[in-house]
Amino acid sequence: MISFGIIGTGWITASFIAGAHATSKWNLATVYSRSAESAKHFAAKYDQKINIHTEISSLATDPSISAVYIASPNSYHYKHAKEILEGGKHVILEKPATSNAKELDELFKIAKEKGVFLIEAYRHIHEVNFKILKGNLPRLGKIYGASLNYAQYSSRYDNALKGEVPNIFNLEYAGGALVDLGVYCIAAAVELFGEPRQSQYFPVMIPTGADGGGNLILTYDNFSVSINASKIWNSEVPSEVYGEKGTLVVPTITDIARVVYLDPKKKGEREELGKEKEKEHLNLKEEAAEYARVIEEMDLEAVKKYEKVSRGVIKVTEGCRRANGLLFPMEK
Template identity: 65%
Template sequence: MAQWRLIVSQSLKISNIVPRNIPPPTSRLQPRVQTTLLTSTSAMLNFGIIGTGWITASFVTSAHSTKKWQLRAVYSRNSSSASDFSSKFSSDVAEPIKSHTELSELASDPEVQAVYIASPNSLHYAHAKQMLEGGKHVILEKPATSTSAELDSLFALAKSKNLFLIEAFRHLHEVNFKILKKELSRLGRIFGGSLNYAAYSSRYDNVLKGEVPNIFNLDFSGGSLVDLGVYPISAAIALFGAPKSSSYSPVMIATGADGGGTILLQYDGFTVSILASKIYTSTAPSEVFGEKGTLSVPTITDIESVKFLDAKLKGKATELGGKRCDLNLKEEAELFAGIIEGADWAAAKELEALSRAVIEVTESCRRANGLTFKVEKGQ
């Protein structure tokens, strides 16, 4: 497996993505809230969106709350969907929000500087490519692309045009994840970890009825590993670096996709086990075990608390966590605005290395289990 070394930036504080010994995620996103009217300013980043689902609405709300972003355009193939989405935020911004039904219109819109993409997984590559070719910075919801080859192509295109391409792993920028990372030094020698994210998806009800929703359809680059497993996988890589090897034992469902499973990440001297599922729910915490104690969080995303269980005090818990942000995507929106406005290429390179390491794990695990996406067939 290729190894990607990160330049650690003070703003991100994500570990070097290289295998090493370490020495001395779930509620839904918050519902939309009304934000203060944004005034047009040259310092504001005007952005467009592709995808009008709940995650997009959450990003727009969070972005507006930072006073650094202003929604200027909405793309949807359905004009009424674009208009309906725009109307939800029209009172938040000083300028009218445009609705586009053609991707080319958004890509060539001179008033749009960046585009947030939350379309179906299999469309991420084509949508991001068109926006980059149009001169837009791109923020991609996870998983950024279906394959590592697609990701390589997009990063090369972004570099050639002096543009930023950023994958949105929101949970890594939350205050309590940063605390979890910082407090690893309490543990001394690392013995292992257990990171869990299992939440029943209502889309599985459709599968039980004989339907094939996109999220459980390999033709649309679906499955639990890439849709939900990337949360704990990216967390492990942010905490410990890229693993030496990885394996996946999936639970297969009628659609031919994986509904969940167990992932093992092997490091020098320890193993991180990951439970990820969209077909059942687990309330098990996520923990990192060390010589001097254990760090425990109730979920790997939307972390409410960070506890240190002291080995010498029979597991007595000390709370280390801070107050979680009310808007789950605000911290990433703040960070991404700073990267783009400040031309912070070092921070962007760090996030790029993280994205590359994550897709190397998921791609290896998929292919070892015959989970082949439509885009890969015939290659």
Template identity: 65%
Template sequence: MIPFGIIGTNWITHSFVAGAHATRKWSLRAVYSRTEASARDFASKYPDSASIALHTQLASLANSPDISTVYIASPNSLHYEHAKQMLQAGKHVVLEKPATCTAAQLHDLFGVAAERGVVLIEAFRHLHEANFKVLKQSLEKLGPVYGASLNYAQYSSRFDAVLRGEWPNIFTLEFGGGALVDLGVYCVAAAVDLFGAPETSAYHPVIVETGADGGGVLVLRYEGFAVSITASKIFGSGAPSEVYGRDGTLTIPTITDIESVVFRASRGERKGVVEGLGGGKEELNLKEEAEDYARIIEEKDFREVERWRKVSEGVIGVTEKCRKENGLLFPVEREQPGKGEGTTGIIGGV
């Protein structure tokens, strides 16, 4: 099994560990946290906690001979420095989305990974779901693609904190937050994996009191069609995601945790026929990605690493450009960081 450590002791990390252990290809051997109490509390959730090493220094984790791989789910703004330190130490890295704040940081990390001969992969969990793969394989049913609508709008309880005058990380540019890079990135990644990097992109955000984007509409232009993306953490929506073509429409109810794929024929002898594709969703929603990553790491499948690198580069090419065009700058992009500095758009609503 792959002996791995984790950085980031939050719910998503527990989900990854659960999914990874369920594959029987991973074994949690180390936990890093800024405090030993937090690390111990995380490790205590697992039956073999006594054999899990606790680290409060990144250098200690990086230099540990007991792990080969590190899963990183720290705050977005810390991804780059955490991943670079692990890669330089010769560890494989699974890096939660968004991998980095800028394309330059991402390029640097992939360069370090190549120099050390290790795997770096961004954790776009939904792209590894069985039903997303069914969606991708079924595009040929559509004939020429005419467009797509991809949606991820989910009200966040942390927006209540914003309305109380607080600054949660996910709504703070200082920590690399905002709806586009938090939820919108799922839709952008799906579009890039399905269709490749777009020719052009334009983002129309709603800016909240923290100066970050709470939601917005993104349009990706491809040759002959466009993809509309609605992403939000300040309002919810039950709208499905769809891909339209000459011969029909493919529909999924959600962009992640996809329960079904449906094809509706729009012409010819099968006009009006509704066809269910794929099967039910995996109960542990990070198990499928953990399975794929284990194979890539075990086999050192750098051809597959390169494929996923292109997806990551396509995604950050969109998100970085669209953020900058709307003045949504992260600290690394500003000479003098400050709360709400350099933001434009709609404040608090239309």
């Protein structure tokens, strides 16, 4: 099994551990937190013996692990990943991997020099039904366009309206809706269609100075993709890819429960293509299984593919942020 450590003790980390352990390919061996008490409290949830670290440097040099899953606040991703990679360990880095392309370039460079992998954790592109969606694109013939949506109200917006500045709505922590939820839609578009030729973002600004939501247009050679991403409103609008010979519909862009094909010549008929998805508490299992396979097989081609997705996403998010004055501290 792959012995791994974690940085970040939030719900997403617990979800990754649950999914990873369910594959029988991973074993949690170390927990990092600036607070020893916090690290011990988190580690106590698991039966096995777990080492505790309160310094990134000691985690990076821990000989008992070969990989680290990083889910610290966005603005710490680059710093944490750099130190772990320099320690010669694989890194599974929660999205958004970094604040900008320059940071991402450096991390990929270090990973290659050290002979380890840096993989940005876009869980949804590894889901069985996302793969079914992608696999059925040729059935549509010429692509006319797509609409990809992820709008989910955050309770932390209530705090923002009271004058507080939660991390997810704080540019100092590299927050905002585009890089929090929008990246799921952008990553889906890049995985399905490749890197767009142009992108334009129309943000809805909130009192914290960040974008609470917005609409994004990705332009390809012969079609466009519209994206509705928000943390300040809800939407139940499904995501669709439509083409000359039909339309593919999924209810959500992550945790996809169904994939439906609509034939334009058979009005009212719906062909169900999807398979049963993972249970909610194991919705990171598919990505954990894939990352374990990549590491075990040292699959360089897969890593190059995932790197291409990450580079395509950061090009869109950084360009759109800068165009709208959504600057992180290092960019001011």
